[in-house]
Amino acid sequence: MPKVVVVGGGMAGVACARELGRRDVEVVLVDRNDYLQFQPLLYQVASSQLPAEDVARPLRVVFEDRPSVTVEQMDVASVDVATKTVTGNDGKTMTGDYLVIAAGAQPNFFGVTGAREHSFPLYSVVDAERLRLHLREQLRVGTAAGSAAGPDPDTAAVTVVVVGGGPTGVEIAGALGELFAALKSEHRLPDSAAVHLVDHGRALLAPFSDKSHQYALDKLTHHGVKVTFGVAVTQVGPENVQLSDGTQLPTRTVIWGGGESAGPLAGTCGAPLGRGGRVDVGPDLAVAGFDGVFGIGDVANIPGPGDRALPQLGSVAQQSGKWAARNILAQEAGEPLKPFKYKDKGIMAMIGRDAAVAEVGAHRHQVEGPIAFAAWLGLHAILLSGVHNRIDAFLEWADDYFHADRAADLEAGGTPSRIAWSQDPADQPRITVTEPGPA
Numbered sequence: 312m313p314k315v316v317v318v319g320g321g322m323a324g325v326a327c328a329r330e331l332g333r334r335d336v337e338v339v340l341v342d343r344n345d346y347l348q349f350q351p352l353l354y355q356v357a358s359s360q361l362p363a364e365d366v367a368r369p370l371r372v373v374f375e376d377r378p379s380v381t382v383e384q385m386d387v388a389s390v391d392v393a394t395k396t397v398t399g400n401d402g403k404t405m406t407g408d409y410l411v412i413a414a415g416a417q418p419n420f421f422g423v424t425g426a427r428e429h430s431f432p433l434y435s436v437v438d439a440e441r442l443r444l445h446l447r448e449q450l451r452v453g454t455a456a457g458s459a460a461g462p463d464p465d466t467a468a469v470t471v472v473v474v475g476g477g478p479t480g481v482e483i484a485g486a487l488g489e490l491f492a493a494l495k496s497e498h499r500l501p502d503s504a505a506v507h508l509v510d511h512g513r514a515l516l517a518p519f520s521d522k523s524h525q526y527a528l529d530k531l532t533h534h535g536v537k538v539t540f541g542v543a544v545t546q547v548g549p550e551n552v553q554l555s556d557g558t559q560l561p562t563r564t565v566i567w568g569g570g571e572s573a574g575p576l577a578g579t580c581g582a583p584l585g586r587g588g589r590v591d592v593g594p595d596l597a598v599a600g601f602d603g604v605f606g607i608g609d610v611a612n613i614p615g616p617g618d619r620a621l622p623q624l625g626s627v628a629q630q631s632g633k634w635a636a637r638n639i640l641a642q643e644a645g646e647p648l649k650p651f652k653y654k655d656k657g658i659m660a661m662i663g664r665d666a667a668v669a670e671v672g673a674h675r676h677q678v679e680g681p682i683a684f685a686a687w688l689g690l691h692a693i694l695l696s697g698v699h700n701r702i703d704a705f706l707e708w709a710d711d712y713f714h715a716d717r718a719a720d721l722e723a724g725g726t727p728s729r730i731a732w733s734q735d736p737a738d739q740p741r742i743t744v745t746e747p748g749p750a
């Protein structure tokens with residue numbers, strides 16, 4: 312039996328390792344964290360609607376039923392596709408007969424001055440928790456200033472600027488817009504508190520249809536979010552953000568949803584890189600010229616229809632992970648590798664409570680409201696099913712989230728409702744964030 316080293320324990324790496332483990336293949340799964348995180352629910356953590364522990368699961372528990380898979384917690388410094396070797400920051404190395412690169416993506420700041428230092432990306436549970444703690448502190452400061460000095464609140468504390476109108480930007484802006492509106496209606500935030508979303512394009516949710524663009528804009532506006540198109544962020548500072556039209560907004564909270572590129576490991580590995588610094592892979596997910604090396608998920612440019620690569624989506628990550636595992640098994644059996652067939656589940660976004668938009672099927676049929684929510688629910692249940700056996704708990708929580716008629720509450724009115732995954736303390740991931748503020 313071969314030994315497979317998988318770098319990255321996200322949706323792609325976990326799907327690959329679980330599939331190989333099902334056939335008792337020896338796998339070493341390497342990740343800097345000892346948990347798997349579920350990114351589609353990060354905005355819920357950042358807006359205090361879910362505790363971070365509910366959107367992550369210890370990898371040890373995920374692989375409890377796969378004894379041939381070993382999880383190695385290690386910060387990887389470099390990957391060598393020529394020797395199929397992974398080297399940790401501590402100098403430790405691991406070599407496999409096969410190497411699967413599944414190291415994900417990182418925020419792309421496009422060289423904007425100050426963005427890396429002063430803005431908040433939303434790519435990991437640590438990012439989400441850091442943003443939540445920072446927001447809680449800013450709202451406390453802003454509210455205190457407002458009540459002490461009458462109509463003179465600390466504007467930078469109660470202004471949030473979201474950069475980018477893609478799904479990440481729209482979802483967090485929707486949740487925070489709703490939260491701000493609720494807190495204002497209870498006089499717990501000054502009227503001047505605002506959530507801005509800026510995008511250099513002309514529409515929200517660009518890959519969606521015009522109808523969905525309008526739906527998202529209507530819903531965000533309804534939640535009180537101020538949306539500005541056709542402007543780019545040119546500079547981010549600790550107390551303000553500068554826009555390309557000359558506007559300067561006072562804020563200590565700039566949320567970066569402006570795009571992503573491959574994680575830094577891609578650049579170290581010696582494989583050919585394409586758009587976004589991602590590892591170019593063939594239709595069979597193999598890296599050309601390096602026998603037994605595969606690239607999956609967000610870190611890879613996976614050929615899609617036409618000349619375009621498949622998008623960075625959970626379903627692509629999960630399906631490509633499974634497919635790479637099957638191609639490894641095929642190669643071991645002396646069979647040809649098969650080209651990856653992606654089953655497109657559609658694209659969807661939640662824009663605050665009771666507002667969802669989805670485009671499903673080959674013809675991207677557009678649905679809104681409760682039907683879109685049902686599609687969102689179905690997709691997320693599929694994405695979660697690889698790691699949790701209590702999908703009923705997720706469905707119950709999501710139904711309550713979507714339909715409940717209660718204001719979102721940032722730490723003030725008690726604890727957020729939880730997903731009842733498990734009562735077992737061993738099932739809780741260890742997520743440590745002590746310092747609020749940018750990374």
Ligand SMILES: Cc1cc2nc3c(=O)[nH]c(=O)nc-3n(C[C@H](O)[C@H](O)[C@H](O)COP(=O)(O)OP(=O)(O)OC[C@H]3O[C@@H](n4cnc5c(N)ncnc54)[C@H](O)[C@@H]3O)c2cc1C
Binds near residue numbers: 387388415478623659
């Ligand atoms: C905010 C947000 C919302 C999203 N919402 C949706 C959605 O609604 N629907 C959808 O389909 N998709 C969504 N996505 C996209 C989806 O989550 C990703 O496509 C998917 O998680 C990618 O999986 P992956 O395994 O390729 O990468 P990741 O999940 O990023 O996993 C990469 C892993 O590699 C590890 N790693 C990286 N570098 C190192 C290193 N040097 N050493 C050790 N370990 C390392 C990381 O710790 C991580 O665990 C969203 C993404 C984000 C950020």
